[in-house]
Amino acid sequence: MTTYAPTIPPLAISMGCPVGIGPELILKLFAAAPQDAVVIGDGEALRWCAEETGLPAPLLPWQPGEPLQSGTIPLYTPADTRLTRNDLQWGRPSTKTGHAMGRYIEEAVALVQGGWASALVTCPITKRALNDGGYPFPGHTEMLAHLCGAKRFAMMMAGPLLRVTLVTIHTPLAAVPALVTQEAVADMIDMTWQALQHDFAIARPRLAVAGLNPHAGEDALFGSQEREVIGPAITAARAQGRDVQGPFPPDTVFHKASQGLFDAVVCMYHDQGLIPFKLLHFSDGVNVTLGLPLVRTSVDHGTAYDIAGQGVASPASLQAACVLARQIHANRSKKGVS
Numbered sequence: 001m002t003t004y005a006p007t008i009p010p011l012a013i014s015m016g017c018p019v020g021i022g023p024e025l026i027l028k029l030f031a032a033a034p035q036d037a038v039v040i041g042d043g044e045a046l047r048w049c050a051e052e053t054g055l056p057a058p059l060l061p062w063q064p065g066e067p068l069q070s071g072t073i074p075l076y077t078p079a080d081t082r083l084t085r086n087d088l089q090w091g092r093p094s095t096k097t098g099h100a101m102g103r104y105i106e107e108a109v110a111l112v113q114g115g116w117a118s119a120l121v122t123c124p125i126t127k128r129a130l131n132d133g134g135y136p137f138p139g140h141t142e143m144l145a146h147l148c149g150a151k152r153f154a155m156m157m158a159g160p161l162l163r164v165t166l167v168t169i170h171t172p173l174a175a176v177p178a179l180v181t182q183e184a185v186a187d188m189i190d191m192t193w194q195a196l197q198h199d200f201a202i203a204r205p206r207l208a209v210a211g212l213n214p215h216a217g218e219d220a221l222f223g224s225q226e227r228e229v230i231g232p233a234i235t236a237a238r239a240q241g242r243d244v245q246g247p248f249p250p251d252t253v254f255h256k257a258s259q260g261l262f263d264a265v266v267c268m269y270h271d272q273g274l275i276p277f278k279l280l281h282f283s284d285g286v287n288v289t290l291g292l293p294l295v296r297t298s299v300d301h302g303t304a305y306d307i308a309g310q311g312v313a314s315p316a317s318l319q320a321a322c323v324l325a326r327q328i329h330a331n332r333s334k335k336g337v338s
Contacts, residue, residue, distance in 0.1 A: 002070045006036040009118040010068060011325055012111045013318075014104040015041025016123030018083060018097045019090055020303030021313040023049035025123055028315040029322070030073045031056055037322065038062050038074040038117065040108045042083045042100060046075070052090075053311035064116035076111070078103045091305035093126050098133025101125050105140070109147045112294045119295035119325040120144075123318065124303045138170040141289050144296055153291035154191050156264070157274060157300055158200075158324065159281030162257055163264040164273035165192045165290070176269045180212055180225055185233035188266050189244055193237075195290045196263050198335055199328045208253050208262040209234055209246030210272060216249045230268075283316045286324045295328045297321040 013029075016022030023045045029035060039046075043059050050057035062074035081100040088097070105125075111117040127139055137143040145153040156165045167188045168179050189207060196205035209230060210216075213223030220227050230247040237244040245262075246253070254276035257265045267273030277285060278300065285300035299317040307313055 003067045004070065005067045008036075008329070009116055010074070011035070011037035011119055011121050011322060012108040012117035013037050013039050013041075013121045013322070014108040014123060015039060015045070015101070016104070016125050017093055017101050017129060017303045018042050018045040019088055019093055019308060020124055020126065020305055021308050022123035022303070024053060024055070024309070024311065024313045025299070025315045025318045026073070027053070027055040027057055028313070029318050030058075032315065032319070034070060035322065036068065037121070038068075038076055038111075040076050040078070040104045040111070042077055042081065043075055044083050044085060045088055046073070048085060048088055049309060052309045055311070064111060064114065076107065078107050090309035093129035093132075093303075093305075095129075095132045098126075098129030098131070098135075100133070102130055102133050102135035102143075105143060106147065109144065109294070113148075119297070119329045121318070121321045121325050122296065122298040124299055124301060126303050126305075140287075140298060141169060144289055144292060148292045148294060150291050150293065152187065152191060153289060154188060156192070156195060156288040156290055157277045157281070157285055158288050159277065159285045159320075161280050162254065162277055163196075164254075164267050164277050165195075165264060166267050166270055166273050168269050170270065173269065173271075177212065177225065180229060180268050182229045182233045185209070185230050185266070185268075186236055189233060189237045189242075191290050192264050192266055193242055193244075195288070199288070199290075199295075199331055200263075201331045201334075202263055204243065205263045206261070207237075207242070207244045207264055207266060208248055208257055209244060209266045210250045210253050210268060211247035212268045214249070214251075216247045283314055284320045285317060286321045288324065288328070295325055295332065297325040297328070 060072040217226035287298040
């Protein structure tokens with residue numbers, strides 16, 4: 001093994017739920033290629049996964065500021081989260097594993113904020129266990145915004161063919177129309193535009209905006225939000241010299257974007273954007289949190305409890321998340337954006 005110091009701080013990869021597929025994804029990631037990254041998670045879960053799947057687990061305890069060693073998986077475990085084999089049962093999260101996954105996120109954020117890591121990449125969590133473990137957030141995105149003190153934040157799903165952002169995220173469908181306001185749509189257009197410029201290095205972004213209703217309202221026959229709310233937000237953005245078009249019928253806009261006509265689609269609600277995105281990018285999609293003072297990417301899938309510990313989980317999304325995290329960090333550094 002050779003000790004070395006990366007030219008930039010390593011990625012911080014939080015393990016996610018210890019009894020989901022996170023441990024397997026991490027072992028496969030490091031087995032496939034060397035990584036300038038450190039893992040914030042639990043050694044017992046990783047060793048157990050290695051025994052069950054036959055994957056190598058060259059774990060090496062790591063502390064902030066220490067160099068990396070080739071051929072190892074640098075592991076940082078918060079002292080109050082150490083798990084035993086009795087705490088672990090594939091596919092069955094508990095209050096203890098829920099607390100552990102929350103602590104991994106907290107510690108990973110602290111590493112990036114302290115300059116010990118360059119960016120954060122997260123493996124999947126389960127929201128119920130996170131809440132049961134003492135973290136009352138509806139998901140990663142909201143927890144990260146809280147930890148970073150970010151008031152404006154958003155979820156972008158990014159893949160080679162399609163990028164989408166969401167005006168509303170983890171919101172019951174019945175509550176969506178009241179939250180789709182002109183201000184909210186305009187804010188999401190602005191955040192998406194800024195991200196495409198600063199994080200993706202697209203000098204002149206082209207944005208599409210989806211309507212809320214079938215056929216984008218059909219001249220208000222099926223709803224008036226397009227005319228009264230979404231359209232005025234688009235008009236305001238265009239008055240600023242931005243290439244923003246729409247509102248488009250939701251059943252056609254994603255095809256247009258996937259053909260390269262737009263750099264991203266601003267969507268009104270969660271499933272409107274994520275269904276077409278995951279149809280195209282189920283294996284290689286990446287979740288990016290916009291509006292944070294740090295770079296955060298994530299896999300675009302869940303804990304997959306039904307296949308946890310079986311050795312069949314694909315690390316493609318985690319690999320893509322690591323690549324994109326490094327790209328965004330480099331793009332922000334060139335522009336002097338934190």
